[in-house]
Amino acid sequence: MTYLIEVKNLSKSFRSFEAVKDLSLHVEQGECLAILGPNGAGKTTTFEMLEGLLKPDSGEILLFGKTWDKDRSEILSRIGVQLQETSLYKRFTVRETLELFGSFYKQRKPIKELLELVDLSDKMDVELRKLSGGQKQRVYIAAALINDPELIFLDEPTTGLDPLARRGVWNIINNLKKEGVGILLSTHHMEEAEYLASRIVILDSGKIIAQGTSKELIEKFSGGEKVTVRHGTLEDVFLNLTGKELANV
Amino acid sequence: MYSLFVMIKCRWLEFRREPSAFYYVILFPIISIVGLGFIFNSPQRKPFSIGVDSSSQFNSSLYELRGNDQFKVIDGSQDSLETELKRGHIQLILRLTDKEAHFVYDPQNNDAYMARLAVSANLEKAAGQNPKFLPVDTQVSAAGLRYVDFLIPGLLAFSIVSTSLFGTGQLIVANRRDNLLKRYFVTPMKPLSYMVSHIVGRLLILAMEISVVLISGWLIFGFKVQGSLFTFIFFSVLGAAAFTSLALVAASRTSNSSAYAGIVNAIVMPMALMGGVWFSRSNFPEWLVHISDYFPLTMLVDSLRLIALEGASFGDAWSMAGKLLSMTVIFAAGASRLFKWY
DSSP: OOSSSSEEEEEETTTTEEEEEEEEEEEEEOOOOEEOTTTSSHHHHHHHHHTTOOOOOOEEEEEEBHHHHHHHHHHHEEEEEETOOOOTTSSSBHHHHHHHHHHTSSSSSOOOHHHHHHHGGGGGTGGGSSSSSSHHHHHHHHHHHOOSSEEEEESSSTTTTTTHHHHHHHHHHHHHTTTTTTEEEEEEEEHHHHHHOSSSEEETTTEEEEEEOOHHHHHHOSSSOOSSSSOOOOOHHHHHHOOOOOOOO | OOOHHHHHHHHHHHHHHHHHHHIIIIIIIHHHHHHHHHHHTTOOOOOEEEEETTTTTTOOHHHHHHTTTTTTEEOOHHHHOOOOOOOSSOOEEEEOOOSSSSEETTTTTTTHHHHHHHHHHHHHHTTTOSSSOOOOOOOOOTTTSHHHHHHHHHHHHHHHEEEHIIIIIIIHHHHHHTTTTHHHHTSSSSHHHHHHHHHHHHHHHHHHHHHHHHHHHHHHHOOOSSOOOOHHHHHHHHHHHHHHHHHHHHHHTTTHHHHHHHHHHHHHHHHHTTSSSSSOOOGOOOOHHHHHHTHHHHHHHHHHHHHHOOOHHHHHHHHHHHHHHHHHHHHHHHHHHOOOOO
């Protein structure tokens, strides 16, 4: 079986700092794999290596069974990327922004259809600077979906959003899963991973310290807090494994 | 090709929707032409301001001096006049004794030196000493020989430099800072298309710059390009290409707008001050003229003036075209080696 993402023994260091150590994972079609971890755990370095932005020191990355070195343009045409902290040109309208990103691809989704998917149909001709944070985030996701990708990278897509806007992004991700799009998601929010991810990988100091479904992780690592009042949560798992308060993450 | 077309359209939209771009491309050149053109194009010469030391001996020549509208005479003590001289309110101090006329002035100051010659000639004339030759003046105000004709090609060149370096370069730096270049890098967009879109987008803006400068110069001062308009535009395009390539080099690494502004000011300020944009380089010391010969801005200013004022053809200015083209190639090659997407 060919995975959308298959990573074997990936490592990356910046001088003496080992950002990612011997990491292996895979993502199947229609699956959402969430990567959880405190700041400096190696999430963004892992994402950037998988997105072809950073070269690993060792290990193997296969996207659709292909490598970045040999099949860069084919991989780029089949993936969608939403980077952490990107700012698109604020004086372009939503339509102009999506037209620009669409022009990079041979195959593109109609803008109208895309805006229905991200619930921004009424904002097509509004400049980005006039949109709220949640609406902007949905434009970034729409830009990542313009080529109808088979695999999408979402790096902290709900950071800084209010609960309502976050729910809006969750709905989009759930719809993508239903359409069979593979998703690699990085997040700080436990409930987000729990709600969206088919499987979860917990990273700390560049290493995978646990992985499985949220149910498996809770059963295994929540510290036996299955008392009558409260079941263990993914947050308990995170705290037990990384020893870090969420507020510090 | 479609992608390149959309990116060029985006460059145009970025320019059109950025309020500061309107100022730099349209308003700044017009204000400069109107302001400097009127200041230095006054139909009447200002009179020389002469300070006459009150300790001067009575002399009928002083009456002549006061009655001549070529001079504005201010009386005062030596101390007060020296203060006026330091402040630049007068150009020289005159003190007359029964046999001598004492002049106090700065010989490095051209206006002061001219005032000294004019006062001296006036005193001699008043004393009845007729000159050997009767001077006959021909006053020139024909198009092509006025200060404003000298100024307009210089301003166009300066406008090309500032919109290339501050416009194109700043945009690239902001795109890198906002992770937009990184975002482009994870699409199949061709890096060359991105570069070309900036150069072609720049040429669209150049078309506006040339139109604004030439039309406002023509409407307000009757400015006309004496040579071929096509050659004038060709050299403007070459200049824009050279400076856009230079902007790509300057913006090739940094994502810090303040650092970029520092880099660009270090490049532009010496060129603008020594490149003869506002005043002729012949006023500079010879060694400075030789150094400024190698500035790309000097090459652009000189070639545009050659065409606009002297009616030079492409054949007359081909060596400048070669230099500007070489610079474009060198800067573009440098940018392609140095450019970092993230």
